[in-house]
Amino acid sequence: MSSTRRTFITSAAGLGAAWLATDWALVDDALAHAAKAVAQQPAPSFTTLTAAEAREVDAMAQRILPTTNTPGAKEAGVIYFIDKAMASFEKDALLDLRKGLTDLRTRVAKQKKGATSFASLAPTEQDAVLRGMEKTDFFGLVHYLTMVGMFGNPSYGGNRDRIGWKIIGFDPQAVHQPPFGYYDAQLVRGKKA
Template sequence: MNWPKIAAATEHSGHDAAAPPNAIKTLSESEAATVDAIANLIVPGGTTPGARDARVIYFIDNALGSFFAAQLPSFREGLGEFTSSYSSSHGTETSFASAAETQQIAFLKEVEKTPFFLAVRRLTVLGLLALPKYGGNHDNLGWKLIGVEDNHAWEPPFGFYDQDYAGFEPYPGTKPYTA
């Protein structure tokens, strides 16, 4: 990772902006549909929110257009290979995105070790858990899914391990830890 470039890209791409990306700007419509379908099978919705509910595709599109832009050519190449492979094994009448879910899952099992699938999986998880301002984790659904409490501040003490620390002074209005 090149953290200085990532930091610069996030500041350039509206790091301080209040509204998350809500339009596809980097991927084509068909590319976005395919990636969205894959992401939605990696983290499916249903009784709990999934990748589509969390709008992970907007994070992926934003990432590939900014702080992961260097990976866009290889991502597109992998997506092209994925699409070609799917078309040759299932025909060109139906795209992966509009195929039946059982057919999609069966195909993903065939390609789950490919660098492209691993990249989509990584971006899906990042988009599910990233700050919503980067495009995914809509309404903090990813955080809710894993039980993250979005508190601005946590009250000390954090546990018994620091109760005897000589330099510890509780914040005003908080109670000291008692076992």
């Protein structure tokens, strides 16, 4: 992970339901399915983060991609991706993550007298804390990890049941057939007519 990579990205830089991006029946179904799957699983233990660290990072991830009328970071199991990442593919960032969590505690105390954890704040208070730190490297790190955990391949431990892909309408098939979208389909129909 590097911020330059993110900079580069921005600079440098069948008919029917299949391509209707947000099929809400499908999404509701996914949400119900995911909630069930999460509920049925015994809470797995974390391999790298302590339970307290995981709670804090999880709470951040859940504000970055909240559960709305569709699943969010919670249902996608983003925290399990992050825990796994800290032991392997992003382990160089673990120290920064821990330093950031220390700083987070200070910010939490400033936000609400007597509060000792970000997770214990109300969502609006959590958002206020995050808005105050959204330019920091630490927020950038958790933001990045949350997006990868939500939208990366499920093999990395997040994006459970491909929830992240379902909510945005990404269909990860190895082969696609044209037409791909509404406008090229319209063109094909026009030609046939």
